[in-house]
Amino acid sequence: MSNADFEKFYRAQNLFSDEAEWQIFFETLRVILPTAFRITGNRSHAIELRTQIERYFIPYIQAADLEGPHVDPPAPLPWYPDQLGWQMTIPRIALKKSPHLRKFHTFLVTETEVGNISRQEAVSMIPPLLLDVKAGHMVIDMCAAPGSKTAQIVEAMHAEEKDLELSPGLVIANDANLKRACMLVHQMKRLHSPCLLVTHQDAEQFSNVLYPSPPEALRFDRILCDVPCSGDGTIRKNLLIWKDWKIADGMGIHGMQLKIAQRAAILLKVGGRMVYSTCSFNPLENEAVVAALLNSTDGALRLVDVSDRLPALVRRPGLTTWKVLRKDGEPAERFSDFAEEGINRAHSKCLPTLFPPANVADLHLDRCLRIYPHLQNTGGFFVAVLEKVKPLSKQDALYMETPAKAEDPPIKKPKLAPAEETTPDSPPLNDTVDSEVPAESDAKPLKDEPFLFVDPTDPDLESIWKFFEISEKLPRDQFLVRSEGSKQRTLYLVSSAIKSIMAITRNERLRVVNTGIRCFSRNDVENTPCTYRIHYEALPLLTPFLGDARKVRLTHPDLRMLLDSPNHLSVTRFSPALQERAGPMVLGCCIGYLYPEDAPEGHTMTGPMVFPIWRGVSSLYMLLGKQDKHSLVARVYGPDSVIETPKGETTSTPVDATPTAEVAEVTEDTPAV
Ligand SMILES: C[S@@+](CC[C@H](N)C(=O)[O-])C[C@H]1O[C@@H](n2cnc3c(N)ncnc32)[C@H](O)[C@@H]1O
Secondary structure (H helix, E strand, O other), X not given: OOOHHHHHXXXXXXXXXXXXXXXXXXXXXXXXXXXXXXXXXXXXXXXXXXXXXXXXXXXHHHHHHHHOOOOOOOEEOOOOHHHOEEEEOOOHHHHHHOHXXXXXXXXXXXXXXXXXXXXXXXHHHHHXXXXXXXXXXXXXXXXXXXXXXXXXXXXXXHOOOOOOOOOOOEEEEEOOOHHHHHHHHHHXXXXXXXXXXXXXXXXXXOOOOEEOOOOEEOOEEEEEEEOOOOOHHHOOOOOHHHHHOOHHHHHHHHHHHHHHHHHHHHHEEEEEEEEEEEOOOOOOOOHHHHHHHHHHXXXXXXXXXXXXXXXXXXXXXXXXXXXXXXXXXXXXXXXXXXXXXXXXXHHOOOOHXXXXXXXXXXXXXXXXXXXXXXXXXXXXXXXXXXXXXXXXXXXXXXXXXXXOOOOOOOOOOOOOOOOOOOOOOOOOOOOOOOOOOOOHHHOOOOOOOOOEEOOOOOHHHHHHHHHOOOOOOOOHHHEEEOOXXXXXXXXXXXXXXXXXXXXXXXXXXXXXXXXXXXXXXXXXXXXXXXXXXEOHHHHHHHHHHOOOOOEEEOOHHHHHHHHHOOEOEEHHHOOHHHXXXXXXXXXXXXXXXXXXXXXXXXXXXXXXXXEEEEEOOOEEEXXXXXXXXXXXXXXXXXXXXOOOOOOOOOOOOOOOOOHHHXXXXXXXXXXXX
């Protein structure tokens, strides 16, 4: 764990006022990074899970400490709101192998797979918090995959939502790499948001999003530029950086970072906020980019002082000067020094903007945040929060638009970013606890099927509305399908903003990979007035709109039977109240409710829980995958209730059970596929 060039370069930057701190900084880089995770999802659900960690797992780990080798339980990050961000130093191997920690390991695996927990480096949680997203905002995350920050943005957008209100907002999650954009889609399924649009474009030239009435290019309220970077802030985790780090790395990527930030500056609304961030210590990728951005926008952007935000987060101010080194390690005082040397290949990406500009003292670069690993035992990170205070002057806009003419640059084929793109959250391969995204092989690019809006008078919609007694407040004109004609018709709901955007043909240039929340799927079944079932992921959003016709109240033993059984169970096996309610129901999907007053003792529920159930000819069946069922058993009945298979198996099954088997059954013995 050493690299002479790294040391030379960063010593030249005078990051710290004394040698002692440099030593502590450098020593910390050699200590393996603690694991951090975030409890995701809507507030009440997240608080329930947090309570479970506090009440059950912390005492459990404390007890394990007495029996096995010493381990500290996880602790909440002091600066993360509502104690929903956590960090732990339990070594990965101990977590996996120690019999004393097995339940905690199972818990993390299950909750990560169903998306209730997201492994995310602590420092990577900072930019979305400072972006300050509110309901109804138009937001774009320019470099979004694998999507941990997008998830925080989407959660913030829905945080204050009321029942019977669909957020009018928009979150575009863009990534130039199609494969990574598809991984993002997988992640996003669990966000239950109709406001998300996943695109794949080169952010340097992100196309204008046309918006109707009057038709114009949309300007965003919030933009995140979490740009590709050299990633040396992740060195505690990505040990190869010790070997591979080169002086030329930061220099080489500065130009691209600046272009992405400049494109964002154009897309930002006056009064809007953008956050520029990297997981690098390098001033050439950080302050130099911000300085060049400020200077190229001639006062239209300013750095925001966020010193009062996240007060428990220890940070250092941005640098107000820095050094550029030639690849031989010698300092270059000015741009012309490179010319003198003759611009060789390593310096071909050298730009004048690498150097501190003459007006550097006026730019308030100290308002940027530098997070060093030794400050609070994290990775390294850089964040700048900027505000657009006036329109860009025409000249600036022309300068920054590439090619010059364009308020609407042409589509450029996205460059595929390197497969090993550094991000603080790239999952180690084959490590289920730590993976926050599926392995790349799971992330197949979606087939290029068009997005087609469903006619609001479509007979299927009519039957769904009638069957579930859906309120007319749920807009029927915001549903789309991707493969018309197939038996398995699935209806996705999108926000009004996305509908408006998708309705404009010229927005095809956005290269949409996916959008919409999966709400209803058609089953191949007869003898029911409605062949559609509701998806679990859509229930939190749809429940307030549903009438009573298909609601069934469950006792907790009813729920337990449904969660434990892989098969359809005869209606006669359930509580008398459920038999009475479900018995006369016609075949089709119904919604099971467990109210806190019906929950088992010691539960942590703060509101009713809802589940999609299939009412068969004479049976009931829970329309959930195995992992979801595991997670729910643990949540409702406590982690002790999860029955482990001999291998402690909790491995993935498709998120939803396929409907074909459910509808083919009629007897309680028919196993579901
Ligand atoms: C630091 S990572 C982003 C991490 C992400 N924000 C998160 O929190 O999960 C940078 C991402 O930028 C993407 N990328 C690289 N070049 C790009 C470009 N020109 N335009 C858009 N995305 C790009 C990479 O594929 C990579 O996924």
